[in-house]
Amino acid sequence: MTKSTDHQMPELDFDTPALKRHRKIRALKDRMAGMGIAVGGSSVILAVLLICFYLLYEVAPLFSSASIEPEANYSLPAADQGESVYLTTEEQAEVGMRVASNGSIVFFSVADGSVIKTVENPRSEKVTAFAVESDTSHLLAFAYEDGKVIISKHVYRITYPDGKRKITPAVEYPYGKDAIDVADFPIRQLSFRDGDDSFILAAIGDAKSAITKVTKEVNFISEEVELSEQSGALPFVADVTSMLISGNQRYLYVATRLGQLSEFDLRDFDNIALKDNIALFEDDAKLVSMSYLLGQSSIMVADSTGRVSQWFNVRNNDTNEEKLTFIRDIKQPVALVNVAMEQRRKGFATLDDRGIVAIYNATSTRQVIDEKLSDGTAKLISFAPRANGLLLEDGKGLHFFYVDNEHPEVSWSSIWGKVWYEGYQEPTYTWQSSAANNDFEPKYSLMPLAFGTLKAAFYAMLMAVPLAICGAIYTAYFMAPALRRKVKPIIELMEALPTVILGFLAGLFFAPFLEENLAATFSVLVVLPLGILLFAYLWSRLPQAIRWLVPEGWQPLLLIPVIVFLAWGCLALSPAIELSFFDGNIRGWITNDLGITFDQRNALVVGFAMGFAVIPTIFSITEDAIFSVPKALTQGSLALGATYWQTMVRVVLPTASPGIFSAVMIGMGRAVGETMIVLMATGNTPIMDMNIFEGMRTLAANLAVEVPESEVGSSHYRILFLAAFVLFIFTFVVNTVAETVRQHLRKKYGSL
Template sequence: MRMTKPTDHRMPELDFNTPALKRHRKIRALKDRMAGMGIAIGGSSVILAVLLICFYLLYEVAPLFSSASIDLEASYSMPAEDQGESLYLTTEEQAEVGMRVASNGSIVFFSVADGSVIDTVKNLRTEKVTAFAVESDTSHLMAFGYEDGKALIVKHDYRISYPDGKRKITPVVEYPYGEDAIDVADFAIKKLTLRDGSDAMTMAAIGDNSSAITKVTKEVNFITEEVELSEQSEPLPFVADVASMLLSGDQRYLYVATRSGAMSEFDLRDFDNIALKDEMSLFNGDAKLVSMTYLLGKSSIMVADSSGRVSQWFNVRNDATNEEKLTFIRDVKQPVALVDLAMEQRRKGFATLDERGLVAIYNATSTRQVIDEKLSDNTARLISFAPRANGLLLEDSKGLHFYHVDNEHPEVSWSSLWGKVWYEGYQEPTYTWQSSAANNDFEPKYSLMPLAFGTLKAAFYAMLMAVPLAICGAIYTAYFMAPALRRKIKPVIELMEALPTVILGFLAGLFFAPFLEENLAATFSILVVLPVGILIFAYLWSRLPQQIRWLVPDGWQPLVLIPVVVFLAWFCLALSPIIELNFFGGNIRGWITHDLGITFDQRNALVVGFAMGFAVIPTIFSITEDAIFSVPKALTQGSLALGATYWQTMTRVVLPTASPGIFSAIMIGMGRAVGETMIVLMATGNTPIMDANIFEGMRTLAANLAVEVPESEVGSSHYRILFLAAFVLFIFTFIVNTIAETVRQHLRKKYGSL
C-alpha cells in the first residue's frame, strides 16, 4: 500500500505589516487627522462667526450709551463790552460767528474762535430799550420794546461766500417788518413776546399797570404781489409781577407767568374778545421763576425755577370735553438755584446753568442727563447752544467761553427704549416706534417694545397654526401611513419649504387677506366644521361593512378624506352668506368693529398665522417625522407584543422616545417664525402697535430692520438703535435655543433608557 504525505491544512499566516498595508494605515490616519482638523476648524469658525456678529452688533450699539463730553475751546473778554451786558447769545450754523444782543440794543457779531468783533449794528431807534424778546432760536427773529410803547422787529442772518476758494461768513441784520417800529401799546413796555407765522404775527406787551396785544396780519396783493400788513391791537387783562410771557406756536394761546409761578392762559382765537382760559401753578413753595421757554417744536413749555427744578408742560386733549389743557408731564432737578436755561435748536434737549457755575445737559423726553460739569464760578449768567448743539457759549464776569460739546445720542435711554414715554400730542404715556416724519419739529420715538411684541405675536399665531398640523401630520405619516404612500407624501410636504417666502407674502397680502376679509364667517366655521366633520366621517367609516373598508388598503385611508375635506370647505363657503345674514346682520366685519368694538385691519395677525404657519409647517413636519420614524422598531414591536394597542404604543413609547426631536422641531420652527421677514412685511400692514387683537397687524424686529436699515443715516441714533434691535433679536434667538437645548438634553436623558 502506497503511503501519501499528509496535506497541511493550516491557514496561511497573514502579514499586517506589509509595505502596502503600512502605507494604507498611514494614509487613513492622515485622513482621520485632516477630517478631525477640518471638523474642528469648521466648528470653531461657526462659533467665531457668531461671536464676531455679536461683537460687531455691540460695537455699533455701544455709542448709544456712552457718556457725552464738553471741552473748552476758547475764552476771551466780552466782545464790545462798552455796549452793555448781554441780553441774548447765539451763533450761526457753523459755530464760527457768534452774536450777542447788548442791553443798549446793539447787535454785536464776533469771532467764536478769538472773540474779535466782526461788526456792531447800532439800534435804529434812539429811545431806551426796555424789553427784549426772541421769537425762536431757529427763526433768528427778535423784537426790541421801547419806553414809547413801540416794538422793532429785527432778524439776524448770515451770508456765505467763497472768495479765493475759502468760506466767508458775513453777518447781516434785516428788518422783515420795515425799519419803522410797530405800535404795540400806549405805555412803556416792560415785558414783550412775539410769535411769527406765514399769515400773521402776534406780539404781547406788559407795562407797569397795563397790557396789550397786537396782531399784524399779512395779506398778498394779487395785483402787485406785495405783502400788505394790517395791525389790530386789543387790551389784555393785566397781570402783576410778570416774569415771563409766551405765545403758542399756532398763536392761539398766550401764557403769562408771575415770579411766584402762577400762570394765566388766555385764549386768542377770538381776538376781539380775549378771555382767560385757565389758571395754574407751575411750582410750589417759595421758589421764583427763572425762565420759561418753548422746547423745539413749540409744543412743550420748559419752566425753570430757583429751586433747581425744570418742568415740562404741554397741552393734552380731554376726550370727554374735547378741550386741551396744559398738563405737567415730567421734571428734572438740580440741588441749587438755576440761573439760565438754553434749548437745543434741532433736538428735544436743553441745558441748565445753576448758581455754582455748573452746566447740566438733558434730553427732555428721556430725562437722561448726559453732562453735569462745573464750567465757571458763581458769576456765570448766560448760556446758549450752537444750532447743531455741538457748541456752547457761556458768559460770566471774565467774559465769554466757548465749549465744544460731543453729545450724539441724548435721546436714548433704557426707559425710552423699553418703558412708556409721554410724547408731545399724546394723551397718555405710550410705547411708540416712529422713527421719521415729514417736518423738522418731529421727535423720533424709539420704543422697541412694539417691535418685540409684534415679533412674539407673529410667532405665536404662526406656531398656533403650524404646530398641531405639523406634529399630528408627522405622527400619522411616520407611524400609521402605508410606506408606499409615505414615500410620496413626505417629499411633497418637504418641497413646500422651497417655496420663496416673498411669494407666500405676496399671495397672503394681495390674495388671501382680501379673501379672508370677504369670507370671515366661512373661515371661522371651517375651524369648527372641519374637525367635527372628519370625526363624524371617521365614525361612519368604522361602522361600514368590512368588505367596503377592505377596499382601501391599510394606511391609505387619508386619500378617502380628501373629498371629505373639499366638500366641508365648499359647504362652509356656500353657507357663509347665510350665516352672516342671520347672525351678524349681513356684515360680520361691521359686527366685529361696531358691536364688539374690535378694530379690524385687512392685513392682520390671522393672515400672518395662516401664511407663516404654511411656511413653518414643512420644517416642523420633516424633523418630527424623522424623529418618530427613527424610533427603534424593537420598541414598538415589543409594546405591541405585550398587548398594547397602536395608540397606546404611540403615546407611551414612541412619542416619549422621540420627544427630544419633536421639541427640537418646535424650537427650530419657532426660530424660523421669529426671524421671518417678507411674510410679515407684506401681510401685516407693518404697523408697530402693541395690540393682542388677532384682527390687528404688527411689525416685527426682522421686518423693521428690512424696511429701515437701508434708509437710516449711518452713525445716527436711528441707525444704532436698529443695530440694537438686531442684537435683541440675536439675544432672543440665543435664549430660545439655549432653553431648547437644555430641555432636549433633559428629555433625552429621561427617555434614553427606553
Template sequence: MTKSTDHQMPELDFNTPALKRHRKIRALKDRMASMGIAVGGNSVILAVLLICFYLLYEVMPLFSGASIEQQASYAVPAEEQGDSLYLSAEEQSEVGMRVTSLGSVVFFSIADGSVIDTVENLRTEEVTAFAVESDTSRLIAFGYNDGKALIVKHDYKISYPDGKRKITPVVEYPYGEEPIDVADFPINKMSLRDGSDSLTVVAIGDGKSAITKVSKEVNFITEEVELSEQSKALPFVADIVSVLISGDQRYLYVATRSGQLSEFDLRDFDNITLKDNISLLKEDAKLVSMSYLLGQSSIMVADSSGRVSQWFNVRDNATNEEHLTFIRDVKQPVALVGLAMEQRRKGFATLDERGIVAIYNATSTRQVIDEKLTDGTARLISFAPRANGLLLEDSKGLHFFYVDNQHPEVSWSAIWGKVWYEGYQEPTYTWQSSAANNDFEPKYSLTPLAFGTLKAAFYAMLMAVPLAICGAIYTAYFMAPALRRKIKPVIELMEALPTVILGFLAGLFFAPFMEENLAATFSILVVLPVGILLFAYLWSRLPQKVSWLVPEGWQPLLLIPVIVLLAWLCLALSPVIELSFFDGNIRGWITNDLGITFDQRNALVVGFAMGFAVIPTIFSITEDAIFSVPKSLTQGSLALGATYWQTMTRVVLPTASPGIFSAVMIGMGRAVGETMIVLMATGNTPIMDFNIFEGMRTLAANLAVEVPESAVGSSHYRVLFLAAFVLFIFTFVVNTIAETVRQHLRKKYGSL
C-alpha cells in the same frame, strides 16, 4: 495504504508595505477630517461671536456719556455796546452773535472773539424790553418807552470766493425799519410769535398790557405783502416774569414770579378770554425762566429750587378740551440762573448758581452732562444750532465749549418703558422714528416691536404646531410606506418656496379674500375638524368588506375630496351665514358690536401664511424623530398587548420627544426671525394689542423697512442695531433653553 496530508493555515501579514501605506493614508484622512470639522465648527462659533461683537460695537455709543471741552475764551466782544441780553451762533459755529442792552447786534468770531460787524440800534431811544421768537427763526424784537417795537432778524450769507467758505452776517428788518406800534405805554416785557399769516406781539408795562396782531395779506395785483394791525388791552397780571405765545398763536401764557400761570385763549381776537389758571411751582420756589422746547409744544419752567419741569397741552376725553399738564421734571440741588434750548432736538441745558452746566434730554429724561464750567458768575448760556457747541458768558468774558452729545434721546427707560410724548393723552409704548417736520420728537420704544414679534410667532405656531406634529405622527407611524415615500418629499418641498412669494400671496390675495369671506374662514376652522372626525367615525362603522377595499395606510387619500367639499360648502354658505347672524356684514358686527378693531392685514393672515412656511420644518424633523424610534420598542409594546395608539402615546412619543421639542423650537426660531411674510402680510403698525384682527410690526420687519433709510451713525441707525441685537439675544436664549430641555428629555427617555 494510507496517505496523510499536512494542512497549514496561511500566515496573515498586517505589516505589508501596502497595508502600512493604507493605514497611514487612513490616519491622515482621519486627522484631516477631524481638523476640518474642528475648523468648521470653530469658524461657525467665531462668526456668531463676531456678529455679536459687531452689533455691540454699533450699539454701545448709544449709552456712552457725553463730553464737553473748552475751545476758546476771550473778553466779551464790543463790551462798550452794553451788557449781553442774548447769545447765538450760526450753523457752522464760526460766527457768534450777541444782542446788547443798547439794542446793538454784535457779530464776532467764535474762534478768537474778534468783532466782525456791529449793527447799532436804529433808534436813539433806550431799549426797555427784549424778546426772542425762537432760536431757529432768528427773529428778535426790541421794545421802547414809547410803546413801539422793532422786529429784527439776524441771518448769515455763505459764499465761496477763491474756493473758500465765507460767512457774512447780516441784519434784516422783515417788518420794515420803522417800529410797530404795539402799546400806548412804556414796554417792560414782551413776547412775539411769527407765522405765515400773522404776527402776534404782546407788550406789558407797569399795570398795563396789550396785544397786537399784524395780519399779512398778499396783494394779487402787485404781489406785495400788505400789513394790517389791530390791538387791544389784556387783563392785567401783576409781577409778571415771563410771557409766551404758543406756536400756532392760539394761546397766551403769562407767568408771575410766584409761579402762577394764566392761560388766555387768542383764537377769537375780539373776545380774548382767560382759559385757565395753573400753579407751576412747588412750595416757596420762584420762577426763573419759562421757554418753549423745540416745536413750541412743551413749555420748560425753571425755578429757584433747581427744578425744571415740562408742561404741554393734553386733551381731556370727557370735555374734549386741552389743558396744560405737568409731564415730568429734573432737579439740580441749587437755584438755576439760566436755561438754554437745543435747536434741533428735545434737549436743554441748565446753568445754576455754582456755575455747573447740566444737559438733559426732555424725552428720555437723561442727564448726559453735569460739569462745572465757571466760577459761579455766569449769566447767559446758548446752544449752537447743531448742539455741538455751547456759548457761556460770565464775569471773565465769553467762552465757547465743544459738546460731544450724539445720542441723548436714547435711554433704557425710553426704549423699554412708557414715555409721555408731546400730543399724547398718556404715557405709551410707541415706535415712530421719523416724521415730515423738523420739530419731530423721535419715539424709539422697542417694546411694541418685541411684542409684535412674539405675537406673530404665537399665531404662526398656534396654527403650525398641531398640524405639523399630528401630520408627522400619522405619516411616520400609521401611513403606508409607499405613500409615505411620496408625501414626505412633497411636504419638505414646501420649505423651498420663497417666503417673499408667500408674503406676496398673503398680502395681495389671501388678506382681501379672507376679509370678503370672513364667515367662511371661521366656518372652515370649525367645520373642517368636525367634518374629518365625522367622516372617520362613519368610515370605521362601514362593513369590513367595504373598508378593506382601501389598503391599510392609504385612507388619508379619501380625505382629499372631503376637505375640498367641506371648504366649498363653507364658502357657498358664507353669504347666508352673514345675512342670518350678522346682518350681512360680519366685519361691521366685529367692529361696531364687539368694539374690536379690524384691519385687513392682521395677525390671522400672518398666522396662516407664516404657519404654512413653518409647517415643513416642524413636520420634517418631527417625522424623522418618530420614524427613528427603534422598531423593537414598538414591536415589544404591541407584543405585550398594547394598542397602536397606546404604543404611540406611551412609547414612541416619549422616545421621540427630544426631536419633537427641537422641531418646535427650530420652527419658533424661524417664526421669530421671519421677515418678508410679516413685512408684506401685516399693516406694519407698531401697536401693542393681542387682537387677532389687528396687525403688528416685528423686529425683523422693522429692520428691513428702516435700515436702508436711516442715516449711518445716527441714533435711529444705532437703535435699529440694538433691535437686531435684541433679536439675536432672544434667538440665542431660546436655542439655549431648547438644547437644555432636549438633553434632559434625551437623558430621561434614552434608556427605553
C-alpha cells in the same frame, strides 16, 4: 492504507507595504477630517461671536457719556454796548451774535472774539424789553418806552472768494424799520410769535397790558407784504416774569415771579378770555425762566430751587378740550441761573449759581453732561444750532465749548418703558422713527417691535405646531411606507418656496380673500374637524369587505375629497351665514358690536401664511425623530398587549420627545426671524394689541424697512442695530433653553 490530509489556515499579514500605506492614508484622512470639522465648527462660533461683537460695537455709543471741551476764551466783544441779553451763533458756529442791553446787535468771531460788525438799534428811544420769536427763525423783537416795537432778523450770507468760505452777517427788518404801535405805555415784558399769515405781539407794562395781532397780506401787484393791525383787550397781570405765545397762536401764557400761570385763549381775538390758572410749583421757589422746547409744544419751566419741569397741552376725550398738564421734571441741587434750548432736538442745558452746566434730553430725561464751566459768575448760556457748541458768558467774558453729544434721546427707560410724548394723552410704548417736519420728537421704544415679533410667532406656531406634529406622527407611524415616501418629500418641498412669494400671495390675495369670506373661514375651523370625525365614524361602520378595499395606511387619501367638499360647502354658504347671523356684514359686526378693530392685513393672515412656511421645518424634524425610534420598542409594546395608540403615546412620543422639542424650537426660531411674510402681510404697524384682527411690526421686518433709509451713525441707525442685537439675544436664549430641555429629555427617555 490510511490517507490523511493536513489543512493549514493561510497566515494573514497585516504589515504588508500596501496595508501600511492604506493605514497611513486613512489616518491622514481622519486627521484632516477632524481638523476640518474643528476648523469649520470654530469658524462658525467665531463668526457668530464676531456678529455679536459688531452689533455691540454699533450699539455701545448710544449709552456712552457726552463730553464738553473748552475751545476759546476772550473778553466780551464790544463790551461798551452793555451786557448780553441774548447769545447765539450761525449754523457753522463760526460767527457769534449777541444782543446787548442797549439794543445793539454785535457779530463776532467765535474763534477769537474779534468784532465783525456792530449794528446799532435803529431807534433812539431806550429799549425796555426784548423777545426772541424762536432760535430757528432768527426773529428778534425790541420794545421801547413809547410802547412801540421793531422786529429784526439776523441773517448770514455765505460766499466762497478764492475758494474759501466767508460768512457775512447782516440784520434785516422783514416788516420794515417803522415801529409797530403795540401799547401806549413803556413795555416791561414782551412776547412775540410769528406765523404764515399773521404775527402777535403781547406786552405788559407797570400797570397795563396790551396785545396786537398783525395780519400779513401780499400785494399781488408789488408783491410787497402789507400789514394790518388789530388790537385786543388783554387782562393785566402783575409781577410778570415771563410770557409765551403758543406756536399756533392759540394761547398766551403769562407767568408771575411766584409761579402762577395765567392761560389766555387767543382764538377769539376780539374777546380774549382767561382759560385757566395753573400753579407751576407749590413751594417758595421763584420763576427763573419759561421757554419753549423745539416745536413750540412743550413749555420748560425753571425755578430757583433747581427744578426744570415740562408742560404741554393734553386733550381730554370727554370734553375735547386741551389742558396744560405737568409731564415730567428734573432737579438740580442748587438754584438755576439760566436755561438754554437746543435748536434741533428736544434737549436743554441748565446753568446753576455754581457755574455748573448740565445737559439733558427732555424725552428720555437723560443727563449727559454735568460739569463746572465757570467760577459762579456766569449768567447766560446758548447752544449752537447743531448743538455741537455752547457759548457761556460770565464775569470774565465769553467762553466757547465744543460739545460731543450724539445720542441724548436714547435711554433704557425710553427704549423699554412708557414715555409721555408731546400730543399724546398718556404715556405709551411707541415706535416712530421719522416724520415730515423738523420739530419731530423721536420715539424709539422697542416694546411694540418685540411684542409684534412674539405675536407673529405665537399665531404662526398656533397654526403650525398641531398640524405639523400630528401630521408627522401619522406619517411616521401609521401611514403606509409607499405613501410615506411620496408625502414626506412633497411636504419638505414646501420649504423651498421663497418667503417673499408667500408674503406676496398673503398680502395681495389671501388677505382680501379672508376679509371677504370671514364667515367661511370660521365655519371651516368648526366644520372641518367635525366633518372629518363624522366621516371617520361612518367609515368605521361600513362592512369590512368595503373597508378592506383600501390598503392599510392609505386611508388618508379618502379625506382629500371630504376636506375639499367641506371647504367648498363653507365657502358657498358663507353669504347665507353672514346674512342670517351678522346682518350681512361680519366685519361690521366685529367692529361695531364686539368693539374689536379690524385691519385687513392682520395676525390671522400671518398665522396662516407664516404657519404654512413653518410647517415643513417642524414636520420634517418631528417625522424623522418619530421614525427613528427603534422598532424593538414599538414591537415589544405591542407584544405586551398595548394598542397602537397606547404605544404611540407612552413609548414612541416620549422617546422622540427631544427631537420633537427641537423641531418646535427650530420652527419658533424661523417664525421669530421671518421677515418678508410679516413685512407684506401684517400692515407693518408698530402697535401693541393681541387682537388677532390687528397687524403688528416685528423686529426683523423693521430692520428690513428702516436700515436702508437710516443715516449711518445716527441714533436711529444705532437703535436699529440694538433691535438686531435684541433679536440675536432672543434667538440665543431660545436655542439655549431648547438645547437644555432636549438634553434633559434625552437623559430621561434615553434608557427606553
